[in-house]
Amino acid sequence: MSTKEKRTEISQLGEFGLIERLKSLIATVRPDTVAGIGDDAAVIDAGNHYLLWTADMLVEGIHFDLSFTPLQHLGHKAVTANVxxxxxxxxxxxxxxxxxxxSNRFSVEAVEALYEGMRAACEQYGVDLVGGDTCASRSGxxxxxxxxxxxxxxxVVKRSGAKPKDIVCVTGDLGGAYIGLQVLLREKEVYMANPDMQPVLEKYAYAVGRQLRPVARTDIVHELREAGVRPTAMIDVSDGLASDLFHICARSKTGVRLFEDKIPIDAQVYNTAAMEFKLDPATCALNGGEDYELLFTINPADFEKIKNHPDIHFIGYITDNPEERILVTKQNNLVPLQAQGWNHFRPASESGR
Amino acid sequence: MSTKEKRTEISQLGEFGLIERLKSLIATVRPDTVAGIGDDAAVIDAGNHYLLWTADMLVEGIHFDLSFTPLQHLGHKAVTANVxxxxxxxxxxxxxxxxxxxSNRFSVEAVEALYEGMRAACEQYGVDLVGGDTCASRSGxxxxxxxxxxxxxxxVVKRSGAKPKDIVCVTGDLGGAYIGLQVLLREKEVYMANPDMQPVLEKYAYAVGRQLRPVARTDIVHELREAGVRPTAMIDVSDGLASDLFHICARSKTGVRLFEDKIPIDAQVYNTAAMEFKLDPATCALNGGEDYELLFTINPADFEKIKNHPDIHFIGYITDNPEERILVTKQNNLVPLQAQGWNHFRPASESGR
Structure with missing residues (x-):
């Protein structure tokens, strides 16, 4: 690095700030490019359909800790994140x-375990693994x-289509992956202090499973189509409900009101958060991330079509004021909704290692 | 890594051996998957055309050395390798x-330089950069x-279509990228020993340019089409002429004879190799890699159509015996053709760092 000019730290901008800045450098010029950087996937005109394309990188020590992440699960999760x-x-x-x-720490058998997880995920989602590259790394x-x-x-549904009065929907439940990670980190500490201790994870099976082997909600895409509902905007909950909702609001130039009592949280996750970790379960659900549920908005006219769906929750509504990002608490107080999300450019100790 | 079972080192199999082993684990099942792992790109049926898809990873300290690789060039080269x-x-x-x-060693300005190189390459090749992911890394x-x-x-041309008597063709010239790397490594050593010394690179501009800013031969694809020639098999020279030719022979179940005196080598590259590095120029051309020229075979009936093309060289022919991999030397001796190629799973000191 020989540049002696201005130096701006990436942490000053954060991941999203950096992406915005890079986006401004990259103009797309091809007529078949429908949408480039700035959504969950790029959109390319392939003639009679749109091709969707996404990429995701996972780095040891930043995104995962192999001391408690089996390689099979890691392979599965990597496919899940992209799907x-x-x-x-x-x-x-x-x-x-x-x-x-x-790195040379990894044996052929370790790579095979990783591939076995990817293979299982491909089978689960009906996708084919068709190629790639394998190379050496100096660390991990x-x-x-x-x-x-x-x-x-x-x-195709982008982040940008939400309209005032649209209903905010989320699938499944939230915060589980975050609490699962806290459990795994705690058990790791116990184990490091005393290697004879066996980790006790059965009690936390749901949360740990959400962290280690999340499932992409490809089922919901089909169910919405069958119900005749096309979301107005959509994103997956990878950074955290609040952060991901803000992406929808920013692109759609809208505000939002969320109701704390509508945010779906699994009972075991709720109790573990509150009792064992003294964490506010709603905060875990709002900021935990990695749940890979779908967060989307629908036209209120479509509400009747899916209101009885057992796995879709209606947690708020879109407003016309882009400045408005409000959480209506259980006590009916209006508080500013805040996105902590994940920022891997923060010091590693804060980012889930 | 808690596995206590059999441990096979990746270096025992090498990169290609590992890929073969992983390939056997991954079955493709979708009817639209035309070709998966095992060629330069996957082939997917997109209705009225085939979609081609490739991926390539470059790791600092393995594939590039930032002490002599400007980030703009690196960005350009990364796009080139994929294109x-x-x-x-x-x-x-x-x-x-x-x-x-x-890693946090990199500033926003450094990332912008990388993007500037990618942007320039995209413009050069007429492609759009449409997305991706940016994350932290612990090292480099x-x-x-x-x-x-x-x-x-x-x-679509695969590696597997070469037939006995087909003519082996290669574009441009070979060995330049390898000699360019040797020059850069030598100048780095001089600089490390005495930082007041300025590197002298002008004399080696061609070779250094081949290493730092190679060009993908998208032009040749158009020219062959215009000439009415469809190669029977094709690959790009990324690992080295011999290694890449063996990929064609292995998939096509054929042998090959190459003529040493037909292998195109730039005069400056030839002299630098022979005089300064005491290296056999033909060996550099056969095993250097990273030239990103196109290596292909044609039906002899097509020879007339391109025999006068100034940038296509006819260097040998395909034989029916898969065991036969022969170099006909300038002295008309027949010697076994050997592929050293690149193997990044060898100790780093051997692999171009």
């Missing part, structure tokens, strides 16, 4: 490629995956 | 995505790029 981005565009994933960086494991999928030209 | 894989399938590249892993820079392109269903 989830395709689902978040209301698309159907079809293929993935994987590039692996491997790097997984760089990319997924493609397709959507009808009228079906 | 070259699409060209090697006889396809036309259209879009790239990039995932970056960045990781670039993971992926490119897509398209080809008519009758146009």
């Amino acid at each position: 989830s981005d395709i689902a978040a565009m209301n698309g159907v994933p079809s293929h993935v490629v994987v590039s692996l960086g491997l 494991l790097i997984l760089s995956l990319s997924a493609i999928g397709k959507a009808g030209k009228d079906d | 070259s894989d699409i060209a090697a399938m006889n396809g036309v590249p259209s879009h790239v995505v990039v995932s970056l892993g960045l 820079l990781i670039l993971s790029l992926s490119a897509i392109g398209k080809a008519g269903k009758d146009d």
Whole structure:
């Protein structure tokens, strides 16, 4: 690095600030480029359909800790994260490629375990793994995956389509992956202090499973289509409900009101957060991330069509004031909604290692 | 890594052996998957055309040395390597995505320099950069790029189509990137010993340019089409002429005879190799790699159509015996052709750092 000029630290901008700045450098010029940087996936005109395309990199020590993450689960999760981005565009994933960086700590058998997890995920989501690259790394494991999928030209849903009065919906429940990580980190500490102690994880099976082996909600894309509902905006919950909702609001130039009592939290997760970690469960659900649920908005006219869906929760509504980002608490107080989300450019000790 | 079972070192298999082993674990099942792992790019049926898709990871300290690689050039080269894989399938590249892993050594300005190089390459090749991922890395820079392109269903050329008597062709000249790297490594050593010394690179401008800013031969794909020639097999020269030719022979189940005196080597590269580095120029051309030229075979009936092309060289022919891999030397001796190529899983000191 020989540059002696101005030096701006990436941490000053954060990941999203950096992406915005880079986006301004990159103009797309091709007529078949429908949407580039700035959504869950790029959108490319492929003739009679749109091609959706996403990429995601996972770095050891930043995104995962192999002391408690089995390689099979890691492979599965890497595919899930990419497939989830395709689902978040209301698309159907079809293929993935994987590039692996491997330090000499990793044996052939370890790579096979990783591939076994990816294979299982591909089978689960109906996608084919069709290629990639394998190379050496000086430190640890790097997984760089990319997924493609397709959507009808009228079906693609971006982050930018939310309108005032639209209903904010989320699938499944939230905060589980975050609490699962806290449990794993706590058990790791216990184990480090006394290697004879066996980790007790059965009691936290749901939360730990949410962290280690999340599931992309490709099912919801099909169910919404069958119900005749096309979301107005959509994103997957990877950074955290609040952060991801703000992406929708920013792109849609809208505000939002969320109701704390509507945010779905699993009972075990709720109790573990509150009792054992003295954490506010709603904060975990709002800021935990990595749940890979789908967060979307619908036109109120579509509410009747899915109001009885057992796994879709209606947690708030979109407002016309872009400055308005409000949480209505259980006590009916209005408080500013805040996004902590994940910022891997913060010191590592804060970012889930 | 808690596995206590059998441990096979990746270096025992090498990169290609590892890929073969992983390939056997991954079955593709979708009817739209035309070709998966095992060629320069995957081939996917997109309706009225084939979608081509490749991915490539570059890791600091393994693939590049930032002490003599400007970030702009690195960004350009990363795009080139991916675009070259699409060209090697006889396809036309259209879009790239990039995932970056960045340690805190890198400033926003450094990332912008990298993007400026990628932007310039995108403009050069007529492709759009449409997305990716940016995350932290614990050590150094990781670039993971992926490119897509398209080809008519009758146009795709794989590694597997070479037939006995086909003529082996290569574009441009070979060994330059390797000699350029040797020059840069030598100048780095001089500089490390005495930082007041300024590197003298003008004399080696061609070779150094081949190393730092290679060009993908997308032009050749168009020219062959215009000449009415569809190669029977094709690959890009990234690992080295011999290694890449063996990929064609292995997939095509054929042998090959190469003529040493036909292998194109730039005069400056030749002299630098022989005089300054005491290296056999032909060996550099056969095993250097990273030239990103196109290596392909044609039906002898097509020879007339391109025999006067100034940048296509006819260096040998395909034989029917898969065991036969022969170099006909300038002295008319027959010697076994050997592929050293690049193997990043060898100790770093041997692999171009």
